[in-house]
Amino acid sequence: MDSIVCLRLKFATALFLLTGSLFFFCPVADAADPALDLFEQRIMPIFKSPKPSSCVQCHLASVDLKDYILPSHEQTFIALRDEGLIDIDNPDQSKILKLIEMGTKDPDKHAKLIHRRTRDAELAAFAAWIKACSADEQLRAMSATSGVAARVGPTTTDRVIRHTRKDRLVDSFERNVWSQRMRCFPCHTPNELDPSKPMHAKPIQRHRELVEKFGKRMDIFRETPAESMKALINSSRRHSDDHLPLINIDSPAESLLVLKPTNKLPKKKSDGTFEPPSYKLPVSHMGGLKMHKDDHSYKSFLAWIEDYARTVREEYTSDDQLPLDNWLATDIVLRLTNVPEQLENLTPLQLFVYRAADKRDTWQTEPIAFTQGLVTPRKIVNGSLFLLTQPNGSGNKEPKLAPGRYLIKVYADKTGRLKNDPTAMLPEDDYLGELELQARWRHGFKQAEIHSATQLK
Numbered sequence: 200m201d202s203i204v205c206l207r208l209k210f211a212t213a214l215f216l217l218t219g220s221l222f223f224f225c226p227v228a229d230a231a232d233p234a235l236d237l238f239e240q241r242i243m244p245i246f247k248s249p250k251p252s253s254c255v256q257c258h259l260a261s262v263d264l265k266d267y268i269l270p271s272h273e274q275t276f277i278a279l280r281d282e283g284l285i286d287i288d289n290p291d292q293s294k295i296l297k298l299i300e301m302g303t304k305d306p307d308k309h310a311k312l313i314h315r316r317t318r319d320a321e322l323a324a325f326a327a328w329i330k331a332c333s334a335d336e337q338l339r340a341m342s343a344t345s346g347v348a349a350r351v352g353p354t355t356t357d358r359v360i361r362h363t364r365k366d367r368l369v370d371s372f373e374r375n376v377w378s379q380r381m382r383c384f385p386c387h388t389p390n391e392l393d394p395s396k397p398m399h400a401k402p403i404q405r406h407r408e409l410v411e412k413f414g415k416r417m418d419i420f421r422e423t424p425a426e427s428m429k430a431l432i433n434s435s436r437r438h439s440d441d442h443l444p445l446i447n448i449d450s451p452a453e454s455l456l457v458l459k460p461t462n463k464l465p466k467k468k469s470d471g472t473f474e475p476p477s478y479k480l481p482v483s484h485m486g487g488l489k490m491h492k493d494d495h496s497y498k499s500f501l502a503w504i505e506d507y508a509r510t511v512r513e514e515y516t517s518d519d520q521l522p523l524d525n526w527l528a529t530d531i532v533l534r535l536t537n538v539p540e541q542l543e544n545l546t547p548l549q550l551f552v553y554r555a556a557d558k559r560d561t562w563q564t565e566p567i568a569f570t571q572g573l574v575t576p577r578k579i580v581n582g583s584l585f586l587l588t589q590p591n592g593s594g595n596k597e598p599k600l601a602p603g604r605y606l607i608k609v610y611a612d613k614t615g616r617l618k619n620d621p622t623a624m625l626p627e628d629d630y631l632g633e634l635e636l637q638a639r640w641r642h643g644f645k646q647a648e649i650h651s652a653t654q655l656k
């Protein structure tokens with residue numbers, strides 16, 4: 200081999216000296232080691248590019264095509280081959296090509312189009328390079344000898360990869376944010392307005408007037424959860440000093456998506472009209488107060504925003520950092536009346552629902568449902584229940600609350616813990632008591648499940 204390389208170099212040098220130009224040198228080298236040239240001319244630019252690879256179309260973090268490239272041409276080949284990502288006998292069938300081709304299967308046509316050029320370039324580069332490598336007898340025969348074998352591919356776990364996928368975030372958005380959209384009816388929910396319903400005539404007119412006045416940004420909830428999420432994320436990329444983002448990745452609680460509905464109307468001017476609404480702290484909302492800070496919707500909105508922020512900030516590196524993300528919204532309302540007088544108004548309460556265990560007179564160890572609400576001046580707490588499904592949405596998507604005997608454990612945020620950590624579950628210190636009940640779990644606010652806190656033990 201040495202002599203061939205030597206000859207090749209001598210020949211090239213001779214040509215180079217003869218012509219005094221690099222022009223001839225390149226084609227000679229090309230013909231000599233196509234795999235290396237393809238690597239340097241087409242794979243390396245992908246590795247060095249500051250832009251994310253096409254994988255970002257579906258993987259918001261944890262996975263990047265750059266992770267499959269090592270600085271050395273030979274090491275990259277050996278590592279990909281030994282990980283089963285290159286099939287040297289059927290180069291076109293190599294798994295790494297299939298991963299790049301995933302992008303063509305996205306049901307989101309728009310995303311598919313946006314990433315098409317990057318994906319096509321990646322695919323052509325890898326296909327050509329793999330083909331050249333597979334035709335190179337020397338490379339094929341090479342083994343990962345010297346010391347530690349270099350590894351390629353993602354460095355996180357499969358669960359983290361799954362958690363940081365866009366489709367998982369859409370699913371979570373649907374359960375945590377989309378499910379609460381009727382609280383924003385009719386102003387931000389154009390697709391819930393039905394012209395065939397006489398009841399909707401007024402709301403339709405109201406919505407139309409608001410869009411005329413404030414523009415299309417009124418339409419926060421689009422046709423599908425995926426489209427709504429995408430629009431929110433896209434509009435949040437615009438930053439300015441006098442306008443907080445709808446979703447604030449650096450400071451989730453300072454997202455307009457939660458600040459607007461938890462704040463009141465702007466002040467009135469002397470002529471009785473409103474001042475313009477504010478988009479920075481303190482925020483004001485032309486829709487008025489539509490959600491209380493620390494009520495159940497606020498909690499689920501914020502849990503989703505935090506999870507999204509931590510995903511794109513690439514903060515998840517191991518399984519134990521992942522949130523459960525297992526809330527499924529229902530329209531079952533749990534109401535506690537006569538809460539103890541010493542609990543101040545607006546104290547957040549968390550209510551956990553436990554099912555009876557198979558053994559008599561015991562309860563299951565994990566709660567099946569949960570809600571959070573604030574103590575009202577009439578000493579009532581209301582909250583719509585979230586069912587706690589199997590972790591990370593796997594299977595069991597429609598768990599049911601059958602009528603029967605249940606235990607409710609009540610926790611009160613007496614020390615303002617949720618102020619600093621709004622998505623937290625309250626610890627044993629905040630335990631207030633529990634009550635057993637026979638529940639019917641009917642649907643809607645009018646048929647709320649009502650129990651008195653005087654029975655708390």
Ligand code: HEC
Nearest residue numbers: 253254256257262263264298299301302303304305353360
């Ligand atoms: C169209 C969306 C989409 C694109 C684009 C995409 N993936 Fe995936 N990826 C998925 C889905 C969905 C899964 C889960 C597949 C499954 O479980 O069968 C997945 C799984 C994975 C996994 C987990 C392990 C495995 O082999 O199943 C890895 C690693 C991965 N993708 C890497 C990549 C890389 C690298 C890219 C870019 C070159 C990429 N993906 C582009 C949707 C995509």
Ligand code: HEC
Nearest residue numbers: 382383384386413416455456459460476484485486489490
């Ligand atoms: C009665 C009508 C009404 C309801 C109900 C309402 N809003 Fe609004 N909202 C408005 C109006 C009008 C504006 C535009 C003026 C402003 O920014 O305050 C607005 C603006 C917003 C904005 C800023 C949008 C942007 O891109 O600038 C957000 C975010 C928002 N609302 C969230 C909500 C959420 C979430 C809910 C439900 C929990 C809700 N609103 C309920 C009327 C409403």
